[in-house]
Amino acid sequence: MYPQVPGHEIVGVVEEVGSKVTNFNVGDRVGVGCLVGSCGSCDSCSSDFENYCPKFIPTYNSMYHDGTMNYGGYSDIMVADEHFVVGIPDNLPLDAVAPLLCAGTTVYSPLKYYGLDKPGLHIGVVGLGGLGHIAVKFAKAMGLKVTVIDICPEKKQYAMERLGADAFMLSQDNELMQVINMMI
Structure with missing residues (x-):
């Protein structure tokens, strides 16, 4: 209009x-x-x-x-x-x-709605972009264990040191992704 x-x-x-x-x-x-x-x-x-x-x-x-x-x-x-x-x-x-007020709500609401806000749970955040970095911050504040999965190896230091992620995986690491698939 x-x-x-x-x-x-x-x-x-x-x-x-x-x-x-x-x-x-x-x-x-x-x-x-x-x-x-x-x-x-x-x-x-x-x-x-x-x-x-x-x-x-x-x-x-x-x-x-x-x-x-x-x-x-x-x-x-x-x-x-x-x-x-x-x-x-x-x-x-x-x-x-x-x-x-938007990006934050986009990640916070599903964490709460689906009961993924319980300390000790382990979640994966795929993509450390606008939503991903907020998801990591909320999840860590909720006491969750967080693994960031991204295509960019340069984001590992930021994810681990600045945001407090517990682990970082490259989505293009085919061997690691196959191992993870077998565990799921």
């Missing part, structure tokens, strides 16, 4: 709150991921799967329930249902928090 102002992984400061808002006040530091609204009453919404709601409202290029256009994170202001807003502590820099 035109005009379009994109942007998700949004951080900012609350400038105004609606009369029914109870969790936030003017001046609060907040963030919004990829949704700003949903119907709130369908089976998906009732099960905390608002992203499957037939009436979900993404952070940009869509209409609010009242028919007005919503604009994303690159706009000067935006409106979001408080259910889709998270508070950000004062000690965290907003620019460092922003990626957690």
Whole structure:
């Protein structure tokens, strides 16, 4: 829809709150991921799967329930249902928090949903890119043992020393991959 102002992984400061808002006040530091609204009453919404709601409202290029256009994170202001807003502590820099609102959720949610957040479990993270490095950090914070699998040998030092990975494997090491396949 035109005009379009994109942007998700949004951080900012609350400038105004609606009369029914109870969790936030003017001046609060907040963030919004990829949704700003949903119907709130369908089976998906009732099960905390608002992203499957037939009436979900993404952070940009869509209409609010009242028919007005919503604009994303690159706009000067935006409106979001408080259910889709998270508070950000004062000690965290907003620019460092922003990626957690989408990339962070993308890796954190499945770890929690599938019960992979139990200390002592061992997981593999395939690819040490934008999502992969966040996955390693979350998994280590949860007490998991983490093996990073990547095609780039130069990433080993970063994975092990900076992110705390327990092991590193090259996906192009055919012998090692065959051994691992036999163990699974």
